[in-house]
Amino acid sequence: MWCPAFYAVNKMEIINLSTLTVLGNVQATQPSLDNSPIATTRNxxxxxxxxxxxxxxxxLGVPYAHPPIETRRFRDPAHLTINWTGERPATKYAFECIGYGGDQKGYxxxxxCLYLNVVRPHGFxxxxxxxxxxxxxxxxxxxxTVDRRYNLTFIVDNSVNISKPMMAVSIAYRLGPFGFFNGDDVAAEGALNLGLKDQRLALHWIQENISGFGGDPRKVTIYGQSAGSESVGYHLRAFNGRDDDLFRAGIMESGPVIPQGPLNLTASYQSKYESIVAEAGCSQAEKKLDCLRALPFTVLNNVLNQTDYNTGWEPTVDGDFVxxxxxxxxxxxSFVRVPIIAGTTTDEGSTQSPKPVxxxxxxxxxxxxxSSYQLGLPDPLINTLLTLYPNTSTFGIPSSSELGGNVTFPQPYGAAFRQSAAxxxxxxxxxxxRRTCEAWxxxxxxxxxxxxxxxxxxxxxVEGVAHFSDVAFIFNNLEGYGYSPNPFDVGxxxxxYILLSYLMAGSWASFVADLDPNGWTGRGRNATRADWPLYTVDRPLNIVWDANVTSYVEADDWRKEGIALINEVALAYGR
Incomplete structure (x- = not known):
């Protein structure tokens, strides 16, 4: 089950898994082996x-595919075909997939790394x-999946408390160049978008095996945030919208069906691919991709850690999955017609927008x-966009009312930060x-x-209600595990804030259970919320989650002209 070698990349800190509790460092929680549950799969x-x-x-650490190592590197994931008698332990998280970024530190x-985890309320x-x-x-x-911020125990516990019990599964998938390698040789082998294919295989595994854990394969909701949310969108559109009966609903937070970045950067990928091949000493190989597969991980990782070789690898149009x-x-x-939840934060791009401006x-x-977010736009389009997104005191985000008036932003933000952030x-x-909700x-x-x-x-x-601000609330992570400071530590x-978390977590659980987030409106908690309306052509409405009033309903028409133009010229952005 475990790979004999493990790695740290980018000089990241390594810690021993034995120091992690089964809930991703929830220190107060102690597991018991006295009442160990058993689940049966096809294997x-x-x-x-x-x-x-x-x-x-x-x-924890349940494999859903053969390990993508050695000759399986840079190939489609393979169904798990081994079988055994007796019981295998599923008591520790598997290692994280190789990644390059601060979220990998400490893991x-x-x-x-193609493993998943199941959290189930006992007795169900x-x-x-x-x-x-x-x-x-x-x-x-x-x-x-080991990231403490994504602890599934709390949202599952809350679902039981509101009489909407559910189980939750978290899945790992290959990342960066290991999951989204690209180039002519990769495309010729049909080996693009491997990370998405990993996810897809995990969804097939769930269909085949989740009943052995007490789950209903007919009632699966796929759920993600940011790139995870984009992944949900990719599955809704996979194979030109083919419905493989893998899920009955989707939840997309900060990354709906039309992804943020261009999907047609083939030329830049090829240049990077050729540089990696050369640096790895594979230029003279008859089959260059096989040469890269044969390299020891440490050698390949040393190559990838140079310049930008380990970044910028994302999904691309392949004429098949995408x-x-x-x-x-x-x-x-051309998308799977299932109910969805889709949303963003008010100041979503404040932390990622260009700086200084x-x-x-x-x-x-x-x-x-x-850039990774867009293709270079033509001047006439830019002229129109800048008219619709002016650098004025009353426009931009965070809003003047949120900031308490007009303020001067420090470096590295710049005087035009609010314009660029909007x-x-x-x-x-x-x-x-918005386009996703309109299409549905x-x-x-x-x-x-x-x-x-x-x-x-x-x-x-300066950031306001930035990207990722809603995650702790929906996960009902009231203790703030994985955060510093605790998101709920607001005097x-x-x-x-706690009441808002219960409302959101309850609404999500109600949607998973009944495909309707209104099935629970605060029962058992000292909180109420507005009725969450369906988004319709005649009444395009959002619910606004605001701790000051818990929630209210708004018309989805702010910055209408600019957003409409961006959607109208989507192909100019490569999406």
Whole structure:
């Protein structure tokens, strides 16, 4: 089950897995082996651990594919075909997939990483529970299921408390160059988008095996944030919208069906691929990709750690899994028609927008340059966009009201930061979210859309309600595990933040259970929320999650002209 070698990349800190509790460092939680649960799959049986504090059964480090190592490196994932008798332990998280970024710090990593984890409320093993499948984010280059911020125990516990019991599964997938390698040789072998194919195989595994854990394969909801949310979108559009009956609903937070970046950077990928081949000493090999497969990990990793070789690898149009540009598929309805939740935060792009931007001319220069978020735009389009996104005191994000008036932003933000942040937020996040909700409404498919408008303690006044602000609330992570500071440590507002978390976690659980987030409106908690309306063509409405008032409903028409133009010219952005 375990790869014999593990690695740290980018000089990241290594810690021993024995120091991690089964809940990803929830120090107060102690598992018990006295009441160990058993689950049976097509390959054999697993023995998990019973978590008395939360009355839950955990199955950790369950493989769903053959390890993608050695000759399987840079290839499609392969179904797990081994069988055994007796019970295999499923009591420890597997290693993280090899990634490059700060989210990997402190976690052991390995190429042998295609595993999943199951969290089930105890006593429900024969109940055919609805299943929430979590796909982590991280820009397709970092992240993993061990991350303490993605602890599934709390959201599962809350589902039981509101009488909407569910189980949750978290899946790992290959990242960066290991999951999204690209180049002519890779495309010729049909080996593009491997990380997405990993996820897809995990969903097939769930269909085949989750009933052995007490889950209902007919009631699967796929759920992600950021790149995980984009992944949900890729599965909704996979194979030109083919419905393989892998899920009945989707939840997309900060990364809807039309992804943020261009999907047609083949030329730049090929140049990078050739540089890696040369640096690795494989230029003279007859089969260069096989030469890279044969390299020891440490040798390949040393090559990837040079310049930008380990970054910028993302999904691409391959004519198969990613059949066409996402905007084209959304336009003609080539997506799986299942209910969704889709939303963004108010100041979504504040942490990722270009910096410093001191003048409109500097923003223009950035818009004219290709990046991982866009292709260089033509001048006439930029002129129109800058008219719709002016550098004025009343426009931009964070809003003047949120900031308490007009303020001067320190470096490295710049005087035109609010202008650039507003454009970036809409170009990368909001426009795609709005187009997603509009498309679902146009095809009479249920869509519940939202805007999260609560600034956690982890965000600065400059950032506002930034990307990732809603995650702790939805996961009901009230202790702030994995965060510094605790997102809920906001002085006299803490109680209202906690109530908002219960409302959101309950609404998500209600959606997973009944495909309707309104099935629970605060029962058992001292909190209420507005009724969450369906997004329709005639009434395009969002629920706004705001700790000051818990929630309210708004018309989804702010920055209407700019967002409409961004969606109209989606192909100019390569999406």
């Amino acid at each position: 054999g049986s697993y023995k998990g651990i019973y978590l008395a504090q939360y009355n839950q059964d955990l199955f 052991l990593q390995s190429e042998d 093993e024969n109940e055919a529970l609805p299943v929430l499948v979590w796909i982590h984010g991280g820009g397709f280059r970092q992240g993993g 059949a066409r540009y996402p905007s084209q598929q959304v336009e003609d309805g 001191n003048t409109t001319a500097e923003l223009r220069s950035w818009m004219n340059t290709s 454009y970036f937020t809409d170009q990368v996040f909001t426009a795609s979210r 409404a146009a095809h009479n498919v249920s869509a519940y859309c939202y805007r999260f408008n609560t600034k956690p303690a982890t965000s600065t006044w 006299n507002l803490t109680e209202s």
